[in-house]
Amino acid sequence: MPSALVSTEIAIGTLLVAALLVLAATYLRRRYIAKGQPLTLCGFRAGGSDRWHLGLMRLADNALEWYTLGGVSLRPKRRWQRQALLLEAPRLLAPDDALALLPDAYGVSCTDRVETFELALQGPDYTAVRSWQEAAPPGYNVNVA
Structure with a gap:
């Protein structure tokens, strides 16, 4: 059972990191496009x-x-x-x-x-x-x- 819990935590952690990367890429793209x-x-x-x-x-x-x-x-x-x-x-x-x-x-x-x-x-x-x-x-x- 502990291995299933660890697998679930790894999957959730991976999804959170992916979501943060998408948000960061969107923010940085918008900042680059604006150029002031x-x-x-x-x-x-x-x-x-x-x-x-x-x-x-x-x-x-x-x-x-x-x-x-x-x-x-x-x-x-x-x-x-x-x-x-x-x-x-x-x-x-x-x-x-x-x-x-x-x-x-x-x-x-x-x-x-x-x-x-x-x-x-x-x-x-x-x-x-x-x-x-x-x-x-x-x-x-x-x-x-």
Whole structure:
């Protein structure tokens, strides 16, 4: 009987260590992705699709970057250049189209030179993205320190 107890303790201990490793990896990935820039929860939907994908959005110097919420990738899944990005007027998402983790989110239709897509953002996040886009200095690839 003691061997069954030891086996159970080892199994529970292994599961706890695995859970702690997943939590630590998630935290460290989020910290690395942020790099001191604003990072927010955002929904993404490709043009013509009905399915939202949750992710993290970062306002980098010259691009809007979207990362998947789960996974280990440190590279953005989508990246749109600031000068090519066009944001439409926001609209409140219908209850049947809303995301559970983003209550009272707005859908924003967006286009760049290649694709049409939609972002789901909460009010303050939309304001931040709009301000970021409109504050771009004139010219291509201009960095202002």
